[in-house]
Amino acid sequence: MGTTQVDAVPEPKYWHLKTVLSDALDSEFTVGEILPNERELAARFGVARATLRQALEQLELEGRLQRRRGVGTTVAPPRFGVDVGPGELSWPGAPDDAWQTADCEEAAPPASVAAMLSEGPDAPVHSVRRTRMTHGQPVATEMLYVPHASVPGMSGIESAGGSARGRAVLRELHRLELEGQERAVELGSARADDARQLDRLPGAPVLVVTTRYFAQGVTAAVAVSTYRADTCRLTFGDTAPVALMAG
Amino acid sequence: MGTTQVDAVPEPKYWHLKTVLSDALDSEFTVGEILPNERELAARFGVARATLRQALEQLELEGRLQRRRGVGTTVAPPRFGVDVGPGELSWPGAPDDAWQTADCEEAAPPASVAAMLSEGPDAPVHSVRRTRMTHGQPVATEMLYVPHASVPGMSGIESAGGSARGRAVLRELHRLELEGQERAVELGSARADDARQLDRLPGAPVLVVTTRYFAQGVTAAVAVSTYRADTCRLTFGDTAPVALMAG
DNA sequence: GAGTGGTCTAGACCACCTC
């Protein structure tokens, strides 16, 4: 028979759909433009709505689309670079950093953090919540865990709770000499509270940056930062010579 | 009426299911253990299979589970840290690095890479494909784009194609003095060819690391590395003092 | 209230792996 054509492995519909949509986004749509609704798109492509959604989900994961319940699906702007910690050492909350201190409470850290702090798993630590804004949008939330041993000056302070207390913890932390830091990035999904602050639904994909700060020979603090994965590209201002950046 | 109870926003079933399963994984399963199949789990929890799958997908995204078609769903080991470029400058392919050179061809780079290379968008460059193994498993694939201008010594070489040629390109590249590098991390989904090499399905979530190498005042090379997001935690051997690491 | 995306169902068939 004339079956010279290799059909190989049949490409899933949603995968093909994704490439078709992706090409259409490049050529026929502009940033911010609103797409037809899911029911119409599904009908237009002759697939079930669930199949279409599978394609849209992937495109959203890649930062090509933005979907908002009750509103619609829009073409996302290119991801913007968010600088995550410079090559040089610096404490969180340094005068020039991009974070706003939001709150502070005493609590036992999650087990994974406690393991890095070399204290008992249930020892309460200062837990400072911060938020990072870029272009007027929240792009990240952070929990900074500071053991009592790192900020002895805080013992006497009677906590003007909230953000003021958080700033006080940071101030005390800055008295230590920072000896080193260590950073890791992994994929996660937004917890309910993070999601609310990031203006996303629970479970939305996020990039979790864990930073460990060393001082006085021990881990003096641990920061867990949660970045929106759909809109952010994390950049590391590594070791690019200044002279080059200008040219 | 006695409606003192705030029911607030009803938690989606799959979300609740996810936390139940997550707790069960912690307490009742061991790494590598195989879970009941999806149809049985769905029946056991009284939900449709699609709903159960939504929960499993999230757990897989978080690196808690591993699913393989035709085999089953197993409890994943904790993510392992993969060191991504040290604080110090170093060319790709340095004697101690973790990559294996697989192949090399001449081709025009993707538009996003071409934009960084300050050559015409259609100028062919050396495209070296490499693979990174850890614990016997492929964890990343990489495409390294090297403009002809960066490796003038290659013009005469008549290409013993394949990996040998790739190694030759790297050797030539090392003759340049590396002046700086710049790195970015973002979320992506595996293209078909990457997926095959990473032993995943197309569309699987990956962490894309883009590294730009500067030499002689220009971008001498660009590497696009694609890491499995489910199994890897990217670590940056930043600036931790050696003395501390020993303790 | 109308329209959007988000959740959920109960089926079906397919591709892949193992025996």
Place this chain on the structure above:
DNA sequence: AGGTGGTCTAGACCACTCC
């Protein structure tokens, strides 16, 4: 051949936003 996860369908209802 039998069992697994992956894809797909055609519906339904819900939560949210905007008018």
